Amino acid sequence: PDKFAETMISHQFRNKKQNIEAFSSIEYVGIQTHHRYTDFTSLRTEVQKQLDNTELRLARSPAVVYDRLKIINDAFSGELEIVNYARSPNQYFICNAECKSCHQ
Secondary structure: OOHHHHHHHHHHHHHOOOOOOOOOOOOOOOOOOOOOOOOOHHHHHHHHHHHHOOOOOOOOOHHHHHHHHHHHHHHHOOOOOOOOHHHOOHHHOOOOOOOOOOOO
16 A cells, blocks of 8 residues: 555545544555556455454445445545545444544
């Protein structure tokens, strides 16, 4: 993952007054096609890593991850608009202390 890009994305959300505190991290995986076919190995590896990560929440199904990636892709494919992040089901967040998302 590209830490500079992740920082820039975080700043973009803040500049748009979007609260991202409920997310433990932002991972950016840039892919550039140099040949006839695009190699998505790095994206596949990162998605698998996130699917397997249960440190802060229950494991997510690939369908949920795909849905979130599609929402993000659609949001960034043109002009940015306010996106309703309430679509994330609460059961995917586990709060060890006071959670900034659910305040429990």
